Amino acid sequence: MHTEKLDNILETTGKSSSELIEVLQEVQKTYNYLPEDILRNVSEKLEVPLIEVFRVANFYKAFTLKPRGEHILTVCMGTACHVRGAPKFLDEVLGQLGIKPGETTEDGEFTVETVNCLGACALGPVVVLDGKYYDHMTAGKLRVLIQKYRNKSCKESKKQ
Amino acid sequence: MNEYVTLTINGSKVKTPQGTSVLDAALSYGICIPHLCHMPGISPIGACRLCIVEVVKNGKSKVTTSCTLEVEEGMVILAHTERILKARKNIAEMLVAEAPNSRAIQDIALRCGVKEVRYPFRNKDCVLCGRCVRICAETWQSKSLGFVGRGSERHVALPFDKRPEFCKQCNDCINVCPMTITPCPGPMKKGEEFFCGLCESQLSMAENIVDTCVDCRLGEGFNCLRAKNK
Known part of the structure; x- marks a missing residue:
């Protein structure tokens, strides 16, 4: 079952060793992270040494080897956001979710990441949740936002 | 047939096959340039930076690692100038600070003239020599x-x-x-690292005999001439 998905990916990207990053990006899109057995298959199919695949997967921040949550919360820790109080509300959020930066909550709902600058300093502190930007964040606003997403996914699971 | 090139290292004429590195050429003639990451028969990466030399070209000199430098006809290499010895000593000092728990590194540093380590000890298990x-x-x-x-x-x-x-x-x-290879006084705990330097008394005897580093099994042929001209 796993290899089928990978074969589909390899059909679109090709099996050249130079397509490694592209393949990994597709794998990440499909599985939301890079599973170990898939990477072993990638190494075999593309004829790239396993350590090379592992190295590339570790090098880029866009790749992750751990399963990620459904919602990805990125908190900007750039200079402007830092000055406007990003570390304070980050602490609060982490306390609320009970995790550290880069970790995922136990229920697999949220992954919190920090980033050095999103390039939207005038809007700081900036938070990105599932690709959507939220400006002028405060601890209160963020708590409401997280609760909203929690409720949303709760409702969805109830419907199912 | 190999084509040979002639170059000058520390003032002496050296004839060596094309394609060899300056470090290998120097070592084969008994001119000792300290090195750590270099291994015979294995591609160089120039990670440890200990083998730096000065390359004189058009009256200007440039500092590069000799292990990654290929020989050229008429090259002029200076391996033990004051500038190099100073830089090399500093590099060795940093290596000891990075990983004091290695007799090989402590030994090389001693031979490069390190007396004390001025950098904070990090005590890692690796110097990324590759x-x-x-x-x-x-x-x-x-x-x-x-x-x-x-x-x-x-x-x-x-x-x-x-x-x-x-x-x-x-x-x-x-x-x-x-x-x-752990240093003679035994493995060092975090916070208790020091520069060993115990075998300094043996250096004067070992200095002129080829292949008799105190215990430098790693750097074969490594017989770094200490700052003699100083």
């Missing part, structure tokens, strides 16, 4: 381990931190590692 990585990939064609991570988090690792099934278990990665 000996293990290269011997695995080149001699054994296995590629079981490699550099992972970037910047200050760069380290040697196995894929997924597990020994892969294609690892030949030759143990060469451990045999060539400079960290396997």
